[in-house]
Structure formats: structure tokens, C-alpha cells
Amino acid sequence: MKGKSDNTAGPGAEERKLVERFLAGDERAFDLIVTAHQDAVYSLCARFTGNAEDAGDCAQEVFIKVYRNLKDFRFGSALATWIYRIAVNTCRNHLESSGYRAAERTLRLDREPFPGAVSDNLAGDSSFDPEALFERKELEALIMGAIGTLPEVQRELVVLRDMEGKSYDEIAGITGLRGGTIKSKLARARQKLREKLEGRI
């Protein structure tokens, strides 16, 4: 497996200690693991599902699975990569579920397209400019809307690479795809995005 963690020092060693403490019965160690990865997992789920409610449910489900299966984790990869893999699979299952599809048909217009509104993040900014904020929200909505129309695999790769900033090795560890496949699929995805966004951004 690519992206093996360094088990002797650094974050890898810290993660190993946390996992060992959890397996020895220390529940607080699991809390620390959740705290360390909750934002990344929630962000990924939000990019995949496209709304705050589903993102919260998926992220919660991800950590429940982590809690149940941590005893089987053998440090073949970084703990973060393993958790991301669970998150991607959980989101896929969620998006393929009949409940999500029914909700998608009826509630899409009522839901906030992307959680974590820009206004929330800029609330404390002293150079707050309402017009600039509006333009950024519009650009964000355009791009995220175009990403949302991509096929599932391409969308996953765009989210992981372009939005979450993962390396090709990490993406390979999460998705199980080869590096060359990842690059070619990403190129095709960007070509589609260009066709949708050309002249609008």
C-alpha cells in the first residue's frame, strides 16, 4: 500500500500510540482521534453530498465505523488515509441509497448547497466587503455546481485533489486507483468542467 506512515516518529508514532491506547480500553484516545480528523472528514463528506445535513450524518457514520473497526487497522497506511477511505465509501453508499435519491428530488432546493458559508468564515474579517463576498459566493456556487455534475469517480478525484489538496499517493491509497489512472481521469474531469464553466469564470 502506498503512503505508509512513519511509525517511529512524528504523526505516525502519535497515531499508533492513540490507537494502542484505544485498543487497551482508553476511550479518551478515540476522542482525540475524532478531534484530529473530524474537520477533514466533515469537509470531504460535505463536498461529496453537497449539503450540511447529509455531511453531518455521513461524518458521524464514518467515525462509528472507525470505532468498530479500529482493532483491524494494521498501519498499512496512514490513519488519515484509512479514515478517508472509509469516508469515501460511506459517502458512495449514502449517495447510492434510495433514501438520499428521494430526498434529492424533493429537498434539493430547500437545502443550503454547500455548508460552511463563506460569510461564516469571513465574519471576523476586518476588510469585510459585501460585494466581494457576493461575487465569491457566486463563483463558489458556479464551480461547486459544475463539480456536482461530474460522474462519481471524477467528482471524488476532483474533490480529493483540487479541493482537499491530497497528493496522488494519498488519493491512490484512498480510492485504490493507480497514479496514471488518477491523472488521466482528473484531466478528463477538468476538461468537462471547462466546457461547463467556459465564459462564466
Place this chain on the structure above:
Amino acid sequence: MRCGKAHLLLDDYLRGTLASAERDAVAEHLVSCGKCSAELEFLKRYREGLASVPPLRAPAGFLAKVREGIARDTAARPPARRGIISRLFLPLTIKLPLEAAELLATAALVFVLVKPTLDESMRPAPSVSHQEQEVAAEKAPGSPDSREARPRYHAFSRAKKSAKTERISQEKTAPVLEIDLAVASATRYRADRAPGAAREEEAPSPEARGQVMDMARSRAMKSESASQPAPHVQREEASRSRAADEETAGGVAPARQATVQFTSTEQIVKIKKMIRPLGGRIIGENSAAGDRPAYVRVELPEANYAKFVDQLNQVGQVTRQPARRAVLNRRSVDVQVNVMEQK
């Protein structure tokens, strides 16, 4: 560089993560390729647009929500049925000393339970061992053959040898005994049917006789098919059968058999003529072959035997010799009579 490859490398070119050679090659391609240059421009705007999308954070209280979910999930799950191996040996770090103690206790228990069984299997067969032990116990203590002085394996070896001999002996005699039983049953039935049977009160009913006969036949057949006794045993058996017949038919008359050697055809013709009036019969006949003379075997009532020998004297010169087959002497006096050509 072609457009296809440049297309794959544009994102990395923009990020500045390409090796210098590839970066130079892409830059050179972009100068001459308007399509790839336009693609690069789009990627710049696209990245700027994504940069405006802020990183998302999990909502407040997310950890508590996760904990609630875990508690709910645990309550909804049936208690996990751990396998026997898992229950006994996991987790190793906690239960290892306990497991070691259990293993030792189990090994000790097995040793205590199995050792008597092993000792038992090392002893000789009970019937033999008792004899051996009794004999050994009767010996004076301290003598070379006493139980204390004799090595245990020596006693075991002797007992084993004795048991083996006894077993072989039983294997040899058992089929013959079986046959004897069958013959006895058949003989009794035949005796009952004989005219003037002495013990009519012991004669079984026809059904019972039939059963006895069937049993005798089946036993005989079974023993024959199972054991296939050697030729000498078969001969002995035939002899016993005849003897038993004679004994049980003894109510009629004791019979005597004789082997009569002769040297000419005329003699045998005469012998055959004289045996019938005496109440006898020819039970075997053999012509001359090589050095062996021709002979005839006759059977006749004991009372007429002397008369038969007298008449033989008229046929030829009679000399008596002891029977060569001792087995024939069990019931009747078997005499070999040589009838020589009269000189």
C-alpha cells in the same frame, strides 16, 4: 511533447511540482500550442475560484454526536458472539498468564488420566498375567525368578510370548472343534434314524432333527468356508466322521475295516464276490501304480471278520501287517491284509 501528455501535466505545471525537464518541455509546448495554453488559462481561473471556497469545519458538538451514534449503535447491536478461540486467548496481553496456568493444569490433568491407561496397556493379557503373577508370587522372594528380582519387561515379554502361543493354538484348533461339533450333531441325527436305535427317548422330533441337521450343515459349511483346513486335517475329520458313525450306529453291529492288497485281477473279483455275503462292502479301491500294489479297502461286521480272513486264505497267501495310518486305528482295528499269489 504532444498535447495529450501536456494536458496531463498542466495541473502539476501550474502547481510547480514537475521536475525541471518536464517543466521545460511543457513550457516549450505551451509556446507553440494555443489549445493547451487556453487550457492552462482556464485551470488558473478554476484554481482561483476553488481558492475562494473556504475549508469546512465540523459543526460544534460533532464529537458528542459521534458518541451518541456509537452508544446508539452499540445498544442496537446484539452482543457479539466471540469465537471460542477469541474468548480463550484474546486479548493476549491480558490473559496470557492465565492461559499459561490453564495449559499447565490441563497438561497435568491429562498426564494423571492417561498414565494409568498407558500402564494398563503395558501389562500382559489378564488370564496370562494372573498365572504369571501367581507363579511369580509363589516363588521365594529374592530368588532369581521372583517377581521382585525379575525385571518387569522380562515378565511382560514372557507373558506376551505365552499369550501369542495360546492364541496360535486356539486358531489352529478352533476350526476342527467346530467341525467336530457339526459332525457330532449330524451323527446323532443319523443314529436316531438308524433302525433299532438304542436311545429313542433322546431322539429329537423330526423338526428338531431337521434343525439340528441344518445347524450341522451350516456350521460345517461355515467352518469349511472360513477356515479351509489343511489336507491332513480333512482326512482326520473324515476318519472321525466315520468313527462317529460307527460308534453311534453301534446299535447295529461293530464294523471292521481292512485293506487288502492283491496281485491279480482274479483276486479282486473273488474278494468282491465273497464280501457281500458276509454283510460287508467295498469302501475303496485302487489299482497298481508303479511300486504301489493294487489294493481294496473293505468294511464288514466285526462278527464276520474272521470268516472273511479265512476265505481270503482261499484266494491267496495272507499276511498281516500293522496299519500304516494310525489314525484309522481309533475306532476299528485296521489291519492290512496282503493276499499274495499262492505258490
